[in-house]
Amino acid sequence: MSIARVPRWLIFIVVALAARAVTFGNPILHVDEEFYFTAARAMVDGALPFVDIWDRKPIGLFLLYAPAAALGFPAGIWAYQALALGCLVATAIVAAQLAERAGWGRGALPAGLAIILWPNLIDGQGGQAPIFYNLLVIAAVALIAPRADGQMPGRIFLRGLAAMALVGLALQIKYSVVFEGAFIGLWLMWGRWRSGVGAARVALAGLVWASTALLATALAWGCYAGLGQGRAWLYANFLSILDRNPDPALAQLANLGIIVLLLSPLVASAGLAWRRCARMPAVWPLRSFLFAWCGAAILGLLLFGTYFDHYALPLVPPLAIAAAGFWSDHRRFAWVVLAVALVGGQALLLLKRAQRGTPQEIAAVSRVIGSGPGCLHVYSGSVILYPMTGRCRVTPWIYPSHLGRVRERGAIGVDQMSEIDRVLRQRPEWVVMTGPYIGERADIHARVVASVARDYRRVTVLPVGGKRYALWRRLTPPARSARSSE
Structure with a gap:
């Protein structure tokens, strides 16, 4: 034909x-x-x-x-x-x-x-x-x-x-x-x-x-x-x-x-x-x-x-x-x-x-995080991890640029640094970070890095396209002894 x-x-x-x-x-x-x-x-x-x-x-x-x-x-x-x-x-x-x-x-x-x-x-x-x-x-x-x-x-x-x-x-x-x-x-x-x-x-x-x-x-x-x-x-x-x-x-x-x-x-x-x-x-x-x-x-x-x-x-x-x-x-x-x-x-x-990654690469990240009662915060990286893992959010501003990019300073209805501090005080179970990116606020990046280094354990680093995803899990506080609790 x-x-x-x-x-x-x-x-x-x-x-x-x-x-x-x-x-x-x-x-x-x-x-x-x-x-x-x-x-x-x-x-x-x-x-x-x-x-x-x-x-x-x-x-x-x-x-x-x-x-x-x-x-x-x-x-x-x-x-x-x-x-x-x-x-x-x-x-x-x-x-x-x-x-x-x-x-x-x-x-x-x-x-x-x-x-x-x-x-x-x-x-x-x-x-x-x-x-x-x-x-x-x-x-x-x-x-x-x-x-x-x-x-x-x-x-x-x-x-x-x-x-x-x-x-x-x-x-x-x-x-x-x-x-x-x-x-x-x-x-x-x-x-x-x-x-x-x-x-x-x-x-x-x-x-x-x-x-x-x-x-x-x-x-x-x-x-x-x-x-x-x-x-x-x-x-x-x-x-x-x-x-x-x-x-x-x-x-x-x-x-x-x-x-x-x-x-x-x-x-x-x-x-x-x-x-x-x-x-x-x-x-x-x-x-x-x-x-x-x-x-x-x-x-x-x-x-x-x-x-x-x-x-x-x-x-x-x-x-x-x-x-x-x-x-x-x-x-x-x-x-x-x-x-x-x-x-x-x-x-x-x-x-x-x-450059951006394959389905298999992002699936590997999701498997490490897994599902569970603890919340997730993707500071930088792919927000699709929220529906992939089913984990809860700790902020309405989940699009990473809104809290981390210079051009969004004063344009999202809250102060970026104050909201980042509020997120970190909630101590989500997992924090996902990639390396610094063009247009990112260096002071906010440093604040998050300092917080996860103090309160989290880096479980692994996985490649997703041209980026490397660092997966940080919250440290579990040591249980108090029976005597100390009396």
């Missing part, structure tokens, strides 16, 4: 399975999703996010992970990774449909494949937040995108409500969606104005659409306020990011340079599509809308001001769709680009596996 007769969705599934095969079941793909799973597991066990377990991500992300986390370890790891793969394939399917609607049918398949392959290049190989919310955003885009005849779709007000409701759900996965959401809302308002609707009615529609987008966030705030934790929710979700210290400018520029390099084939292809694109009246409104979406996504990344490579994941769908405009006429070039992305992605996955 010819490849042209194979359903596109089936091709996407097969390629996604092949591209991510090396990641399946690995609980330490990335520190972020380790924490999302751990926090979701704690929530399933009764912890209240932002109060009992602290982070800045909206609660929707933890709710998304909760069904997988409820399965426990290791089944839950496979479950969230399967969900991520499904969302990625669905995003590729919608992207290919949008490329076809724009008249770029010959580039539709390459565009969808780019959406599947590119995340491996920018740390999106697992369940990073954009892997999930990109589907919601592209669904919103598809709802309100101009029709092939150049007109806005019918019942645009209702479509706008549905689109902004999807944006609202995406906002509760990660707040950086606000930039793409603003673009969708402004596009809707501009379309209403161009159709001859008066300014007052346009403003009223915009207010309704914006309120719809904010509804999920307002509901989350209201629930926390009802629990008496409204201020805790507000600080964690919005105010704490304003207190965080910026990373060094040179480091940020270097990170941005890496993003530009890794996305350059998509950006260049989209740019060539823009320059060479025929302004055909029937499809130009949709094409211009898609190019504008690219611009909004790029602007959102630049304005956000933090340039970890996975922050570029929201740029992949719009850039891949726009690139289809060039790839339609240059299919051989498209296949070469995709082949390079496939091979480069696999090479990076294997490199990161060597």
Whole structure:
């Protein structure tokens, strides 16, 4: 059977399975999703996010992970990774449909494949937040995108409500969606104005659409306020990011340079599509809308001001769709680009596996710690050890960077040193430490080292990727004699 007769969705599934095969079941793909799973597991066990377990991500992300986390370890790891793969394939399917609607049918398949392959290049190989919310955003885009005849779709007000409701759900996965959401809302308002609707009615529609987008966030705030934790929710979700210290400018520029390099084939292809694109009246409104979406996504990344490579994941769908405009006429070039992305992605996955560790290595650490009544504190290392061992926590701030990194000083709601001292006074059964890391507060590291050297016994040191995990167990106080107790 010819490849042209194979359903596109089936091709996407097969390629996604092949591209991510090396990641399946690995609980330490990335520190972020380790924490999302751990926090979701704690929530399933009764912890209240932002109060009992602290982070800045909206609660929707933890709710998304909760069904997988409820399965426990290791089944839950496979479950969230399967969900991520499904969302990625669905995003590729919608992207290919949008490329076809724009008249770029010959580039539709390459565009969808780019959406599947590119995340491996920018740390999106697992369940990073954009892997999930990109589907919601592209669904919103598809709802309100101009029709092939150049007109806005019918019942645009209702479509706008549905689109902004999807944006609202995406906002509760990660707040950086606000930039793409603003673009969708402004596009809707501009379309209403161009159709001859008066300014007052346009403003009223915009207010309704914006309120719809904010509804999920307002509901989350209201629930926390009802629990008496409204201020805790507000600080964690919005105010704490304003207190965080910026990373060094040179480091940020270097990170941005890496993003530009890794996305350059998509950006260049989209740019060539823009320059060479025929302004055909029937499809130009949709094409211009898609190019504008690219611009909004790029602007959102630049304005956000933090340039970890996975922050570029929201740029992949719009850039891949726009690139289809060039790839339609240059299919051989498209296949070469995709082949390079496939091979480069696999090479990076294997490199990161060597650097971050294997499932077997982290399992060896977990076996030494074991389960039991005593608590665990991972000062530095993988937080997935909490659900792997089932041991209790001694602080809401279990993400190691929150208590140990310079940029988090004064930005987590408590003094870092005071909280570390409180943790050490509780004398958890086990403390896990790796070596010093870039950006760590040297004084806090020294405080923890001094404490474990005095009150703990180092049981062993085990390798996990490029790090060595020192496992410290609390010294048992000597039993008092019968005479001394009289």
